[in-house]
């Protein structure tokens with residue numbers, strides 16, 4: 001029996017009927033639909049709609065549906081069910097007869113889907129934060145073991161200044177910690193319970209909304225029934241946070257790809273995460289990294305889908321909202337599948353310290369340190385910049401480094417160059433110069449590593465004991 005057939009005299013066009021169903025994808029919401037239905041049934045008992053015996057029958061029926069779904073995939077192959085809500089009603093009536101139809105008393109699918117989707121997002125956030133925790137841990141471990149290895153840092157993709165490898169890796173730790181905190185933040189706003197909102201104006205019977213919210217682990221009931229049934233901000237925020245996370249993963253992948261090319265040679269691709277070319281025998285291709293970069297586009301597309309989908313909708317529920325589900329699932333699945341793989345990659349990838357160090361010493365990346373040296377000797381910054389610029393031009397002309405320019409030639413450019421100049425150009429001196437919190441001086445990086453470690457541990461501790469379903 002359909003959930004709405006009374007008003008209709010003609011059957012649906014079969015093609016349309018098939019096309020409009022959401023069950024093929026929203027059946028994954030079944031555990032949440034069952035949990036929300038249990039909470040509603042309990043509230044119906046308190047409201048005096050269900051007797052104790054009816055409640056018990058309904059709860060047992062819901063449990064059986066859950067068990068059957070877990071034990072057989074076949075059970076979820078139902079060509080008639082319009083959506084997961086209809087599926088449960090159908091199954092329940094099949095199991096316990098007409099009492100099953102009492103479950104829908106005073107509720108609407110509009111509040112149900114809003115509730116199920118919030119529960120899905122909440123569970124997904126908890127699982128994703130765990131995965132991000134492992135990913136960040138893998139990056140941090142590499143940073144902690146990088147010691148004083150140095151590499152070039154780039155601006156405009158041109159060699160800019162040398163940095164510690166640990167400093168570079170910590171940049172990613174920051175990005176992904178922010179992503180995790182964005183998800184935690186989104187969780188707070190998502191964790192409100194729409195049950196009791198009805199179709200749009202609120203339930204038609206005095207139902208204990210607090211009790212339903214508490215049973216489902218929500219912080220409290222939503223405040224407005226119109227908003228609760230039509231709001232999908234939580235989904236937009238969630239997928240928005242995922243699209244930023246995917247974007248960060250994509251930037252990381254791009255750098256890894258670049259650094260693994262022979263031109264850089266900083267990174268040796270792990271064979272376990274690379275593939276060969278069917279044509280060129282010498283190739284080892286960074287497929288994992290390329291797909292991470294490619295899949296970021298897909299997640300960002302999901303964020304765009306959601307925003308576009310909702311921007312023109314009048315309040316409150318519109319069937320367009322059914323289209324939110326696949327974008328939410330796809331973004332969540334895509335990012336969930338990437339994180340364990342990049343974590344594995346990060347654990348096994350080899351850094352070529354010698355190449356990185358060599359590159360950190362070349363490319364005139366000590367030019368700013370050279371200018372700082374002159375500034376230290378009282379030369380105004382702009383003039384120091386100009387003088388070092390001229391020294392660089394001279395070195396380029398002669399095909400040498402700043403360090404190897406004869407002092408006599410340097411003094412022709414500016415009288416403040418003297419014998420101490422060369423030592424300030426040493427890699428260790430250049431690194432130590434950036435001695436501010438957040439800078440790359442080894443002491444600062446050591447502190448930054450400790451600080452990152454504390455935050456990563458704190459995040460990991462917040463997962464312990466959390467029941468992912470509630």
Ligand code: ARG
Pocket residue numbers: 022026083084109110113317319321322323
């Ligand atoms: N499958 C629907 C969805 O995902 C459930 C809500 C249907 N509500 C309605 N008034 N037809 O949006």
